[in-house]
Amino acid sequence: MSEPLDPAGEAAAVDLAGEARRLDAADALAPLRERFVLDDVTYLDGNSLGALPAHVPARVDDVVRRQWGELRIRSWEESGWWTAPERIGDRIAPLVGAAAGQIVVGDSTSVNVFKALVAAVRMAREDGGEGGGAVRDEILVDATTFPTDGYIAESAARMTGCALRPVTPAEVPGALGDRTAAVLLNHVDYRTGRLHDLPGLTRAVHACGAYAVWDLCHSAGALPVGLDEHGVDLAVGCTYKYLNGGPGSPAYLYVRRDLQPRFDSPLPGWNSHAEPFGMRSAYAPASGAVRGRVGTPDILSLLALEAALDVWDADGVSVAAVRAKSLALTDFFLRCVGAYVPAGRVESVTPAAHAERGSQVALRCDDAGEVMKRLVENGVVGDFRAPDVLRFGFTPLYVGFADVERAARVLARTLG
Secondary structure (H helix, E strand, O other): OOOOOOOHHHHHHHHHHHHHHHHHHHOOOOOHOOOOOOOOEEEEEOOOOOOOOOOOHHHHHHHHHHHEEEEEEHHHHHOOOOHHHHHHHHHHHHHOOOOOOEEEEEOOOOOHHHHHHHHHHHHHHHHHHHHHOOOOOOOEEOOOOOOOHHHHHHHHHHHHOOOOOOOOEHHHHHHHHEEEEEEEOOOEEOOOOEOHHHHHHHHHHOOOEEEEHHHHHHHOOOOOOOOOOOOEEEEEEEEOOOOOOOOOOOEEEEEEEHHHHHHOOOOOOOEEOOOOOOOOOOOOOOOOOHHHOOOOOOOOHHHHHHHHHHHHHHHOOOHHHHHHHHHHHHHHHHHHHHHOOOOOOOOOOOOOOOOOOOOOEEEEEEEEEEEHHHHHHHOEEEEEEEOOEEEEEOOOOOOOOHHHHHHHHHHHHOOO
16 A cells, blocks of 8 residues: 655645646636546556547447448548548648648658658758769767667668768757768657757758758647748658557658659659559659658558547647647646655656657656556556656646646655
8 A cells, every 4th residue: 555645745735736626627628638538547648649539439430330331442532531641641730830732641650750761861862963062971860769760760871871870969960061961850859758959950950951850759749840830851750649549540751842842752652653543564753742652541540540630620729729738737747746756756857948848757766667557556657668767748638737736646655
């Protein structure tokens, strides 16, 4: 049995619990919680898998029973299956600050990172050939990146004859040079929740004549991105975290409009052909974002994602409002942890500055793996990242301030 808080902690809990109730009552996004399938568990793992929007099962049932079961092959046209990757891409576009016609949905994040990175190197090589400058034969990759990005970058470097140079995002400006072809960076560090300077780093990459590829997995749907505003070349992201698309829901690829005619995919599939049903032996790429497609899309997952995005159509839901609540939630969680948790027991590795924080809080704890198991047993779900990090993700569409206060209180009791 967990020990209760000490008397001082109990008094703080009363005050903070009351504050949480007041904050929830004033929260304009609070009604959105009813649009998700949730229970009494405090779910703070939306940065790994978002909760199920309540209307999605009925939509998927229609896709399976009517569109597939009754219309069958006719649904490629009559139900809009064939155009779904671009249509759903246009639904995601405003959430990452992009105009329509630049995002295609399909494949996994890993596959899209590969497409984007190889295409970036190919464009950089073309630029170098035209200008007679140095050969662009180096790829910079975020040294702290999620593992799959690093694996893909290493393979892309071998395939294109480039040297791979891992650097931290802070080191990128000093590492850029006339041999740099492409730079692959994460917008938010998956371990610590640190938000990197997308505008500044993109400008630095462009100043040296290279191409910027951004991984938005931990930022899309949680905070403003501004792809068009900041001139990002290429970007990828998953949809099962803050976009709540479901387990394994397809990822997306952004190709800036002016680069689309030059986007040379290393995976030219029949779906990206200018005449996909012409069945020609020679490949001719389609125009626009369609060039990012490869093979037949995963319709069931794709249309579940499309349904999940309906949540964003509610009045008052904007990325700016979501970001404001995200910062308020993470601020409040850090306050509660500071008030409840025994001194020295945990250390926040998430930046305190709003400009440097994503939508998660990572706490370093010596026995983090065991602590997270006990938290889950007591109804607070976050996750553990080796060797010593407790991660708590805050999805503002359905997480409230009472959830935050309870999570910190259960953490304190778990730590004794």
